[in-house]
Every structure is written in C-alpha cells, then in structure tokens.
Amino acid sequence: MTASSQSEAHRVWSTRDLLDWIEQHLAAREVDEPLLVARWLMAHAIGTDPIHLYTDLDRPASADERATLRALVERASAHEPVQYLLGEAGFLGRMFEVGPGVLVPRTATETLVQHVLTWHRGLDADTRPDPLHIADIGTGSGCIGLTLAMHIPAALVVGVDCDDVAVSMARGNCERHELGDRVSILQGDLCDVLEAPVHVLVSNPPYIDDAHWNKLKPNVREFEPSIALRGGVDGLDVIRRLISQASQHVLPGGLFVLETDDHHASTTRDLLEATGEFDNCRVLRDEFGDDRFVTADRRGQVVRPDGSICNA
Numbered sequence: 560m561t562a563s564s565q566s567e568a569h570r571v572w573s574t575r576d577l578l579d580w581i582e583q584h585l586a587a588r589e590v591d592e593p594l595l596v597a598r599w600l601m602a603h604a605i606g607t608d609p610i611h612l613y614t615d616l617d618r619p620a621s622a623d624e625r626a627t628l629r630a631l632v633e634r635a636s637a638h639e640p641v642q643y644l645l646g647e648a649g650f651l652g653r654m655f656e657v658g659p660g661v662l663v664p665r666t667a668t669e670t671l672v673q674h675v676l677t678w679h680r681g682l683d684a685d686t687r688p689d690p691l692h693i694a695d696i697g698t699g700s701g702c703i704g705l706t707l708a709m710h711i712p713a714a715l716v717v718g719v720d721c722d723d724v725a726v727s728m729a730r731g732n733c734e735r736h737e738l739g740d741r742v743s744i745l746q747g748d749l750c751d752v753l754e755a756p757v758h759v760l761v762s763n764p765p766y767i768d769d770a771h772w773n774k775l776k777p778n779v780r781e782f783e784p785s786i787a788l789r790g791g792v793d794g795l796d797v798i799r800r801l802i803s804q805a806s807q808h809v810l811p812g813g814l815f816v817l818e819t820d821d822h823h824a825s826t827t828r829d830l831l832e833a834t835g836e837f838d839n840c841r842v843l844r845d846e847f848g849d850d851r852f853v854t855a856d857r858r859g860q861v862v863r864p865d866g867s868i869c870n871a
C-alpha cells in the first residue's frame with residue numbers, strides 16, 4: 560500500500576466532504592438538482608433529515624454509512640429517481656411509499672387535489688353529499704385518493720389500479736395513513752370495478768404520446784412505469800376510454816377531473832364536451848401556468864337529502 564492510499568484509507572469523511580463529493584459526482588453525470596439529491600441521499604444514509612445535516616457538518620461518517628452512500632450515489636448517477644432510492648415521496652405535505660412500478664407523485668398533481676377540495680368547499684351546504692363518494696382511477700401510489708380522504712372527512716374513496724405493484728403499494732399507503740375504514744384499493748380496468756356511481760371521479764391517466772416519449776428525461780423514461788405514462792400514438796388511448804365511461808359513473812351534479820398536459824388538454828375537453836353529458840367543460844392550469852387538467856360537472860338533477868330536486 561502506498562503512503563497516499565494508506566492516508567486515503569484512514570481519511571475521515573465528514574458530512575461536508577461527502578455532500579461536496581456527491582454533488583460534484585452527480586453534476587458531472589447531469590443528474591438534475593445535484594445538491595438537493597446529495598442532501599436527500601446523505602440524510603437517508605445517516606438516518607436524519609436534510610435540514611439537520613447542517614447542524615453538524617463535521618460529523619464523520621462510519622464505514623457502513625459510506626458504503627450505503629456509495630451504492631445510492633451509483634444508482635442516482637444512472638438517473639434512477641431519488642424518490643425510489645429513498646422509498647418515499649412527499650405529496651401535499653404527506654409522505655407516501657413509492658418505488659419502481661408506481662409514478663413518483665408530481666407537484667402538478669397537487670393542483671388536481673386542490674381543485675377537488677375547492678369544489679367541495681364551494682358546494683351548497685344543502686346539497687353537499689355525506690358520505691362523498693370519490694373514485695381515483697389509476698391510483699398508483701394512492702396519493703390522490705388518500706390525500707382527498709385525509710382532507711375530506713366525509714369522503715369514502717375507491718382507488719383503482721390494474722397493476723399488482725401499484726395495488727399493493729396503494730394498500731400499504733392506505734395503512735400507513737390509517738385510512739382503511741374510508742379507502743379501499745381495488746384491482747381492475749378503469750371504471751369497470753366501481754360498484755356504484757360516485758360524486759367525484761378523478762384520474763391521472765397515462766397521457767404521454769409516442770412523439771414525446773423519446774424526449775422525456777431518462778429518470779422518467781427509463782425508470783418510471785411506462786404503463787402509467789404512455790397513452791398510445793396520440794396520447795389519448797386511456798383518456799378516450801375513461802371519457803366514454805365517465806357519464807355512467809359520475810352522479811348528476813358530480814365532478815370529473817382528469818390530469819393531462821398542454822398537448823392534449825383542449826382535445827380532451829372537446830371529447831368530454833362531445834359526450835353531451837357534462838357542463839362547464841374547461842381546461843385548468845397547474846402552478847407552472849401550463850394547461851394541465853380538464854374538469855367538468857355532470858349534467859342532471861341532484862336530489863337533495865330532503866327529497867327536493869335542483870338542476871346541477
């Protein structure tokens with residue numbers, strides 16, 4: 560062993576040194592947000608949270624922690640999403656288990672949840688349903704349906720996914736947040752497994768078209784489940800099927816909200832309008848100002864709890 564490799568072997572690696580090394584390593588491999596990822600991985604490897612790293616930057620890492628970090632950094636360098644490495648992701652302030660097989664929750668999707676919450680708050684006290692039946696189609700990790708259940712105590716939620724991994728992860732998240740009494744996760748194809756129409760039908764379906772698929776960043780294209788992302792040649796395969804089922808599954812006066820993107824939003828709105836079953840079909844933007852959601856109210860009459868009828 561040479562003198563220099565000997566001193567290298569005995570070198571003390573502090574949190575500060577490791578953060579610098581990881582950041583540079585990831586930046587050289589063009590990983591997005593290298594410092595942010597470095598903080599997450601470092602905090603995960605030493606069992607703390609990113610903010611607390613900075614209270615003790617001189618802390619020496621143990622050999623085990625360094626080995627854990629090396630393995631994580633290697634995977635992150637190959638562009639694997641950091642949320643898969645950590646095994647969880649935040650969504651509207653709550654943590655959800657995620658991993659290969661389910662989409663990493665997106666910030667834009669938080670706006671979809673907020674839209675439903677705003678709609679619910681705006682309902683007339685006379686017609687506000689209790690229980691409020693919600694279906695989240697293509698639930699993945701379950702983050703949309705579970706977050707709605709957390710914020711609406713009257714909600715009874717069904718999350719549906721066709722994929723085994725997603726179903727078991729969504730069920731795990733349901734347990735993690737102790738929502739098993741109000742949320743059920745079912746396996747099936749789109750709305751087929753719904754036993755009764757719902758007040759709110761939400762979905763973040765696959766909508767990436769073939770032309771855009773190759774332009775996606777490697778962390779998405781190579782690691783996230785293509786079944787949850789790809790919507791066929793024009794991106795509308797699943798959206799078309801969902802729209803054709805929607806009127807049958809949304810109660811009069813109920814809400815339908817779909818996530819899509821700016822390439823598909825106006826076509827999606829037109830498809831929904833063409834069913835003749837929905838009013839107020841419109842495109843909403845996400846917090847980045849991009850067209851992102853299509854929403855509409857199911858046409859028809861609402862029967863109030865006292866038996867009187869009003870037009871939705």
Ligand code: GLN
Nearest residue numbers: 763764765766767787788
């Ligand atoms: N918004 C996601 C992305 O850009 C796509 C999500 C979806 O297809 N439902 O990667």
